[in-house]
Amino acid sequence: MTALYIPDEPGMLRVGQSLAPLLSPWLETGRGSISAAPKGALVFLHGQLGAGKTTLVRGLLRAYGVQGAVRSPTYTLIEPYQIKPHGIEPKEIEPKEFRAEPASKRIFHLDLYRLADPEELDYLGWQELLGDGGLLLIEWPERGAGLLPPPDFSISIEMQPPGRSLSFCGRGDWQQVATAAARA
Numbered sequence: 001m002t003a004l005y006i007p008d009e010p011g012m013l014r015v016g017q018s019l020a021p022l023l024s025p026w027l028e029t030g031r032g033s034i035s036a037a038p039k040g041a042l043v044f045l046h047g048q049l050g051a052g053k054t055t056l057v058r059g060l061l062r063a064y065g066v067q068g069a070v071r072s073p074t075y076t077l078i079e080p081y082q083i084k085p086h087g088i089e090p091k092e093i094e095p096k097e098f099r100a101e102p103a104s105k106r107i108f109h110l111d112l113y114r115l116a117d118p119e120e121l122d123y124l125g126w127q128e129l130l131g132d133g134g135l136l137l138i139e140w141p142e143r144g145a146g147l148l149p150p151p152d153f154s155i156s157i158e159m160q161p162p163g164r165s166l167s168f169c170g171r172g173d174w175q176q177v178a179t180a181a182a183r184a
C-alpha cells in the first residue's frame with residue numbers, strides 16, 4: 001500500500017492523470033503488449049462526500065483524451081466514455097476517433113451513492129460492461145456491497161485539511177504513480 005498526501009485540486013487531477021499508464025494494460029485487451037492482462041478492471045473509489053473521487057476520475061479521463069465535460073454520475077449512476085488508451089496524448093485525439101474505437105476501450109464512471117435498491121445495479125448491466133474489457137470506476141462501492149466482486153484496484157481518499165490523504169491497493173506500481181503525480 002502506498003500513501004500520498006495531495007494538498008489541492010490540481011494535485012488530485014495529476015494523480016488521476018498518473019493513473020492512466022497503470023490502468024492502460026487493463027484496457028488493451030487482446031493486444032500483444034501485455035497478453036496476460038485480464039479483461040476489464042474494477043476500480044473502487046472510497047471516500048466521504050467531497051473527498052475528491054470525481055476529481056480524480058476527471059484527471060484520469062483527461063489523460064485518456066476525454067475532452068468534453070466529466071460530470072458526476074450522481075443522478076445518472078453511470079457515465080460512459082469512449083477512450084483511446086495509448087498514453088497521455090490528449091491533443092492528438094479527435095472526437096470522431098472516439099466513435100471509431102472498439103467497444104473494449106471504454107471507461108464507465110459510476111456513483112452508487114443514490115442507489116435506492118441493490119437491484120438497480122443489476123439493471124445497469126455492469127457485469128457485461130466489465131466482461132467486455134471495460135474499466136469500471138466506482139464511487140461509493142459500499143452501496144453495492146454483496147453485489148460487486150472484490151476490486152482489482154482500490155483508492156481511498158481521506159480529508160486531511162487543507163488537502164487529502166490517499167492510499168492505494170492493488171496490483172501495479174503505485175509508487176510510480178505517486179512519483180509521477182508529485183513531479184508533474
Ligand code: ADP
Binds near residue numbers: 007
Ligand atoms: P467526491 O466525488 O469525492 O464527492 P469531488 O471530486 O466532487 O468529491 O470534490 C469535492 C471538492 O474537493 C471539489 O471542490 C474539489 O476541488 C476538492 N478537492 C479535490 N481534491 C482535493 C485535494 N486533494 N485537496 C483539496 N481539495 C480537493
Ligand code: MG
Binds near residue numbers: 055111139
Ligand atoms: Mg463524486
